[in-house]
Each structure stands twice: as C-alpha cells, then as structure tokens.
Amino acid sequence: MPSPARGLTQPERVETSRRRLMEAAAELIVEKGWEATTAAEIGRRAGYSRTMVHARFGGKEAILEDFLQEYVSRLNPELVPYPTGMDQVLAHIDRIRDLYAHDRDVLRAMFVSTFEAMKTTSPLRDRVQGQLTGGIANVADGLRKGQRDNSIRPDIDLDRAVTDITAAFFGLAFQWVALPPGFDLDAELVHARERIVRDYGA
Incomplete structure (x- = not known):
C-alpha cells in the first residue's frame, strides 16, 4: 500500500x-x-x-456511484448560459471531444459503464437513465432556445431533431467502444457537428 x-x-x-x-x-x-x-x-x-x-x-x-457522479455527469454540459441555442446543442459534442482529447481512457470507461448499466438487473439503471434523460432534455431546450434566437431553423420537427442528434451521440460512442482500434471518434464527432449545423442551423 x-x-x-x-x-x-x-x-x-x-x-x-x-x-x-x-x-x-x-x-x-x-x-x-x-x-x-x-x-x-x-x-x-x-x-x-x-x-x-x-x-x-x-x-x-459505492465506487461506481462515485465514478458515475464524477465522470459520467461530465458528459452533460453544465447548465450555464450559452450565446445561442445552437451553441447549447453543440456543447454536448464539444464536451465529448474535450474528454476524448484529455481523458480518453476515462471516456471509454464512462461509455462502457453507461451501456452496462442499461441491463434491467443493474442497480444503477435508474441513475444512468436519469443522467441520459437530463442530457436529452438539454438538447431539446437548446433547440427551442435556438428557434427563439434564430440560430435554429423555425420549421424543424423538434422531436425528430432531438432523436436524430442524441442518436448521433450514442451511436458514435457505441461504435468507438465496440469496433476495433482505428475508429476515429474525434473525426466522426466533427462530421456530426457539421451535419447538425447544416441540417438544423438557421
């Protein structure tokens, strides 16, 4: 020791x-x-x-509880004022990119523990679902704010946009964890970020 x-x-x-x-x-x-x-x-x-x-x-x-509190919560951007609603939406991708650049091993562990906690027998299932639900709500709030400040197109289907954007986050995370080495998560996140701006930006 x-x-x-x-x-x-x-x-x-x-x-x-x-x-x-x-x-x-x-x-x-x-x-x-x-x-x-x-x-x-x-x-x-x-x-x-x-x-x-x-x-x-x-x-x-208790160790896993502390781990989730310390690290998994870092996937959700802080509830601070962003210049625009689009910035609030993109903050999720930017947060993952920052963790990928500085704490890659911890980021992988965060995703693995999150996926594992989805099993119905996991005692942390409700806790992780709550964190993910909070992240989804933050995306939806950013889209609505963006429609008010003209950074998001006014004619989008909000429910479909939220599903599309969050599916991009989780889909890329799963591929990075599941696929052999060589999957460039940062490059894919950049492409996803550009597509979100292109598809939903005003």
Whole structure:
C-alpha cells in the first residue's frame, strides 16, 4: 500500500487515494466490465488494500456511484448560459471531444459503464437513465432556445431533431467502444457537428 504523500494535508491525501481508485476502476471497467470487477481488484490496481477500499467507500457499488457522479455527469454540459441555442446543442459534442482529447481512457470507461448499466438487473439503471434523460432534455431546450434566437431553423420537427442528434451521440460512442482500434471518434464527432449545423442551423 502506498505511503501517504509527504507534505499533503489529510484532505489532500484522501482526494489522492480517491482519484487513484477512480482511475483503477476506469481501467478495469474497460478491461472486463463492471459486474466482473471486484473491490479487491480495484484496490490492488490502485495500490491499496481491500480493507482501505471498504473503509473509504464501503463497497464496489459505492465506487461506481462515485465514478458515475464524477465522470459520467461530465458528459452533460453544465447548465450555464450559452450565446445561442445552437451553441447549447453543440456543447454536448464539444464536451465529448474535450474528454476524448484529455481523458480518453476515462471516456471509454464512462461509455462502457453507461451501456452496462442499461441491463434491467443493474442497480444503477435508474441513475444512468436519469443522467441520459437530463442530457436529452438539454438538447431539446437548446433547440427551442435556438428557434427563439434564430440560430435554429423555425420549421424543424423538434422531436425528430432531438432523436436524430442524441442518436448521433450514442451511436458514435457505441461504435468507438465496440469496433476495433482505428475508429476515429474525434473525426466522426466533427462530421456530426457539421451535419447538425447544416441540417438544423438557421
């Protein structure tokens, strides 16, 4: 087990160990899925004992809950004012592109855990569905705002547009996770972004 980092305060040591455990969980989720991963494996990968993992989190489910709160929520842009409704819609793609550029392994783990949580037996199914539903609602809100500020065409079918745009996000994410190496997620996201502007922009 790693010794506490010298010069760090207790809160800083707690955050360091939490971060190591989150990173270890992300690696294992990608390698073998969440259900097949144990708390002991997460601890070993992070360099900590199983006892420490349980003392810090209380169990594997709590680790995943923290992981989802910390990372999966990052897929949804913050509810801040955007210059236009179109900017609000595109913020979803821009957020994924930013995570792909800076935290690619964590992004893959986020998608894997999200897909795995859709099983009817998953205790986190409702939580993940709530996060995804919130993201879809944010897209719909951006489209309506865009029609008011003239960044979105006034004649589009809003329901169809929301389905089309969100399907593009999830479809590209699934292909990136499922297909062999070589699928260029960033390039595909750029194409999707350009198409959304072309099809729905005023």
